[in-house]
Amino acid sequence: MADLSKVGPFGLNGLTATAASRKLESGEITSEALVSDCLLRIKERNTDVNAWAFIDPERALEQARAIDKIPRRSLLHGVPIGIKDVFDTPDMPTGHGFKPYKGKMWHAESKCVSLLRDAGLLIFGKTITTEFACPQPIGTMNPHNFERTASVSSSGSAAAVADYMVTLANGTQTGGSVIGPAASNGVYGFKASLDGIDRTGFRHCKPSIDTIGLFARSIDDLILLRSINTGQKRAAHLDVEIRPRIAIVRTASWSDAERCVQNALNYTISVLEKAGAYLEDVQLPRRFDDLINDFSVVNAWEGRRALAMEVKNNFSEFNGYNRERIRFSDSLSEKEFLRSSSLLNSARAKMDKLASNFDLFLTPSLPGEAPIGTTELRTPVYTRLWTQMYMPAINLPLFEGPNNMPVNVQLVGRNNFDAQVLLLAKWIDDRLRESVQRLPIRL
Amino acid sequence: MADLSKVGPFGLNGLTATAASRKLESGEITSEALVSDCLLRIKERNTDVNAWAFIDPERALEQARAIDKIPRRSLLHGVPIGIKDVFDTPDMPTGHGFKPYKGKMWHAESKCVSLLRDAGLLIFGKTITTEFACPQPIGTMNPHNFERTASVSSSGSAAAVADYMVTLANGTQTGGSVIGPAASNGVYGFKASLDGIDRTGFRHCKPSIDTIGLFARSIDDLILLRSINTGQKRAAHLDVEIRPRIAIVRTASWSDAERCVQNALNYTISVLEKAGAYLEDVQLPRRFDDLINDFSVVNAWEGRRALAMEVKNNFSEFNGYNRERIRFSDSLSEKEFLRSSSLLNSARAKMDKLASNFDLFLTPSLPGEAPIGTTELRTPVYTRLWTQMYMPAINLPLFEGPNNMPVNVQLVGRNNFDAQVLLLAKWIDDRLRESVQRLPIRL
Numbered sequence: 001m002a003d004l005s006k007v008g009p010f011g012l013n014g015l016t017a018t019a020a021s022r023k024l025e026s027g028e029i030t031s032e033a034l035v036s037d038c039l040l041r042i043k044e045r046n047t048d049v050n051a052w053a054f055i056d057p058e059r060a061l062e063q064a065r066a067i068d069k070i071p072r073r074s075l076l077h078g079v080p081i082g083i084k085d086v087f088d089t090p091d092m093p094t095g096h097g098f099k100p101y102k103g104k105m106w107h108a109e110s111k112c113v114s115l116l117r118d119a120g121l122l123i124f125g126k127t128i129t130t131e132f133a134c135p136q137p138i139g140t141m142n143p144h145n146f147e148r149t150a151s152v153s154s155s156g157s158a159a160a161v162a163d164y165m166v167t168l169a170n171g172t173q174t175g176g177s178v179i180g181p182a183a184s185n186g187v188y189g190f191k192a193s194l195d196g197i198d199r200t201g202f203r204h205c206k207p208s209i210d211t212i213g214l215f216a217r218s219i220d221d222l223i224l225l226r227s228i229n230t231g232q233k234r235a236a237h238l239d240v241e242i243r244p245r246i247a248i249v250r251t252a253s254w255s256d257a258e259r260c261v262q263n264a265l266n267y268t269i270s271v272l273e274k275a276g277a278y279l280e281d282v283q284l285p286r287r288f289d290d291l292i293n294d295f296s297v298v299n300a301w302e303g304r305r306a307l308a309m310e311v312k313n314n315f316s317e318f319n320g321y322n323r324e325r326i327r328f329s330d331s332l333s334e335k336e337f338l339r340s341s342s343l344l345n346s347a348r349a350k351m352d353k354l355a356s357n358f359d360l361f362l363t364p365s366l367p368g369e370a371p372i373g374t375t376e377l378r379t380p381v382y383t384r385l386w387t388q389m390y391m392p393a394i395n396l397p398l399f400e401g402p403n404n405m406p407v408n409v410q411l412v413g414r415n416n417f418d419a420q421v422l423l424l425a426k427w428i429d430d431r432l433r434e435s436v437q438r439l440p441i442r443l
Numbered sequence: 444m445a446d447l448s449k450v451g452p453f454g455l456n457g458l459t460a461t462a463a464s465r466k467l468e469s470g471e472i473t474s475e476a477l478v479s480d481c482l483l484r485i486k487e488r489n490t491d492v493n494a495w496a497f498i499d500p501e502r503a504l505e506q507a508r509a510i511d512k513i514p515r516r517s518l519l520h521g522v523p524i525g526i527k528d529v530f531d532t533p534d535m536p537t538g539h540g541f542k543p544y545k546g547k548m549w550h551a552e553s554k555c556v557s558l559l560r561d562a563g564l565l566i567f568g569k570t571i572t573t574e575f576a577c578p579q580p581i582g583t584m585n586p587h588n589f590e591r592t593a594s595v596s597s598s599g600s601a602a603a604v605a606d607y608m609v610t611l612a613n614g615t616q617t618g619g620s621v622i623g624p625a626a627s628n629g630v631y632g633f634k635a636s637l638d639g640i641d642r643t644g645f646r647h648c649k650p651s652i653d654t655i656g657l658f659a660r661s662i663d664d665l666i667l668l669r670s671i672n673t674g675q676k677r678a679a680h681l682d683v684e685i686r687p688r689i690a691i692v693r694t695a696s697w698s699d700a701e702r703c704v705q706n707a708l709n710y711t712i713s714v715l716e717k718a719g720a721y722l723e724d725v726q727l728p729r730r731f732d733d734l735i736n737d738f739s740v741v742n743a744w745e746g747r748r749a750l751a752m753e754v755k756n757n758f759s760e761f762n763g764y765n766r767e768r769i770r771f772s773d774s775l776s777e778k779e780f781l782r783s784s785s786l787l788n789s790a791r792a793k794m795d796k797l798a799s800n801f802d803l804f805l806t807p808s809l810p811g812e813a814p815i816g817t818t819e820l821r822t823p824v825y826t827r828l829w830t831q832m833y834m835p836a837i838n839l840p841l842f843e844g845p846n847n848m849p850v851n852v853q854l855v856g857r858n859n860f861d862a863q864v865l866l867l868a869k870w871i872d873d874r875l876r877e878s879v880q881r882l883p884i885r886l
């Protein structure tokens with residue numbers, strides 16, 4: 001992980017969820033104390049980072065005191081989590097990054113939030129999203145360097161966790177909206193399989209692709225949080241070969257990756273080779289590259305339908321990106337949508353077959369360090385395909401590039417193999433950590 | 444359609460949505476008058492039918508008067524629709540057929556309901572569902588014969604439309620919960636493709652399979668309602684061959700079908716042959732029959748997760764069927780789920796390929812007339828496969844069996860081809876209607 005200590009001194013807000021939960025369980029700390037330190041951090045830093053769409057310090061503390069008083073409901077009882085501002089909560093507004101919805105109360109609770117609340121986590125506040133989770137940045141800055149972007153679209157969640165403003169956060173991904181910001185801000189990110197975390201109550205913008213994800217500062221945190229967010233009784237156990245089979249996918253965009261990204265992948269490969277993993281360079285069949293246009297057609301068509309009411313009632317209030325996409329979708333025929341949708345479905349089956357030969361795919365997360373500025377719309381070249389194929393993905397943030405910004409690798413698993421992929425990611429994370437005296441791994 | 448005139452005299456509540464909308468548009472009738480007649484019908488008949496989980500006559504009339512005053516927003520402006528009691532509405536409770544949730548306000552609005560409200564339809568009341576849409580009946584009786592079942596799980600929606608208590612209704616299907624009740628009660632039913640109608644805000648019980656559907660008393664009504672419920676600007680146009688390619692799928696359960704069901708299918712075939720359709724008997728590859736166990740595993744696994752909170756907090760309050768399924772799911776390993784889920788995904792691609800050779804599949808809806816009593820749990824043998832393959836399906840209720848109960852045929856289309864399949868269903872409906880002097884077609 002990039003050297004996060006440089007982002008300033010911190011108190012209990014610096015703990016991982018796993019560490020905090022041990023202290024909460026033993027009574028060494030209270031949720032109120034943990035939340036106080038998070039709030040302090042936000043007060044100091046949020047003017048620069050701009051990670052929060054909604055936060056009410058008094059209510060957060062009140063909630064923490066209430067949670068401190070009741071019997072512990074799960075291992076994460078009392079741990080605060082930031083909720084991406086696309087998930088409804090009955091006690092806070094949900095703005096979807098859309099001006100007309102700023103401050104709007106929807107009164108509902110997304111299922112994934114209810115599961116967390118029911119497990120005693122503290123629903124801390126709403127983190128900034130781009131407008132309907134589109135790729136146009138909305139002004140959240142990278143805690144490692146305020147001149148650089150925090151990426152899109154789960155910008156606030158990733159930045160808030162990276163900046164120790166909150167212990168955990170959630171997000172969503174349709175292109176690269178979890179892995180991208182996790183990588184830009186240097187935190188662990190997990191994008192579930194399509195239905196790996198229940199999407200009930202989540203407002204879809206691309207119903208066949210939108211997926212839920214999680215952010216944390218350790219892989220153990222992700223494993224624990226995912227198990228609670230899927231309502232599981234038992235934690236999963238590692239069920240991989242002694243010698244995990246890993247496919248290295250450099251992709252057609254390999255030559256566009258910055259040198260530090262290439263180095264991070266190559267370094268990971270060398271560590272895994274030494275650790276006894278079976279590694280194989282895999283070039284995906286051309287047909288998968290050819291799907292780019294089909295992604296675009298299906299996304300536009302579904303997006304147009306999902307936003308039908310807003311298009312009718314508030315078209316002029318969309319940002320430029322969304323207006324352009326809506327116009328593009330209006331130029332499409334249903335036949336084009338049907339053709340693309342059918343091609344994607346058949347590609348999913350082919351990918352499922354291909355992926356069954358491996359325990360996971362190793363590939364970059366982003367083409368480089370987070371760039372300067374807030375205007376760049378980067379195509380999520382290393383994430384889009386996996387999202388559209390419903391596959392779970394994990395960002396490992398263990399490296400640092402020439403500009404002292406996080407550099408990462410991505411692990412991708414078979415559709416629905418979320419638990420196993422996380423456990424294997426832990427095995428890889430451990431090997432990488434053992435390989436150096438001190439993190440981050442400089443490239 | 445079975446002889447529905449026998450269910451008693453009626454007023455404006457007897458109109459189809461298409462007929463009512465013409466009269467509403469011309470000012471010949473008001474929404475208030477239409478709603479009044481629906482309420483009258485409910486007062487007369489609901490003690491016997493038991494179709495409504497929630498209805499507030501005063502509020503419905505008030506809403507109708509308000510809608511009458513504003514400019515028309517769509518062709519269905521002012522038409523009342525019943526909402527299955529699994530969709531949240533901010534102005535009415537949603538009970539999910541689950542005792543602890545009786546009368547519970549969730550304060551949210553499911554997206555599919557918002558789209559209807561935004562188009563000026565009148566959100567009339569909540570129709571009875573079985574507990575979390577499971578197959579155990581909940582006491583809604585068939586308007587054609589109160590001793591017979593209204594089927595499951597969208598029981599109230601189908602019975603209310605069949606009994607002229609409301610003009611339109613919606614529902615959901617995971618096994619056969621739209622096509623089954625539509626067929627039992629003798630109304631037109633449409634189950635969308637998996638994402639054919641936006642599931643945002645719908646509480647999933649089986650996230651990878653739950654699908655939204657619609658009920659009406661004419662195929663034109665279904666076409667109109669679907670187009671509004673998908674937020675489409677333009678109505679679809681028929682894009683099939685002059686000579687539609689229809690696959691006849693008698694299925695492995697053909698010999699279990701009652702004679703009247705077999706006759707309905709054979710009659711339909713003879714009419715379509717005369718009308719110039721290309722017909723081919725298709726036996727689905729054995730692999731599709733072999734998926735029964737995989738359906739069961741995936742449904743149980745997903746259901747267990749989706750109901751995690753209720754299992755923890757309210758297990759003893761589930762009905763016997765759901766308790767048994769939860770216990771079964773607890774006996775499953777994640778490996779079993781992963782294997783079954785992967786087999787289903789690959790079957791989906793194979794089905795997509797197979798289905799692309801035809802414009803639609805013709806098959807039974809139910810094995811027979813609605814049986815006597817309220818206890819029978821029928822396996823949805825003619826619908827389960829299509830639901831799991833994400834395919835759109837339509838019930839045509841044009842026949843009547845030896846017990847004077849509705850008998851039906853089912854039309855199934857390719858995944859996402861919802862608009863075209865509805866238009867082709869209209870072509871078939873027209874041919875069947877032309878073939879007799881008077882409906883229903885007696886078998």
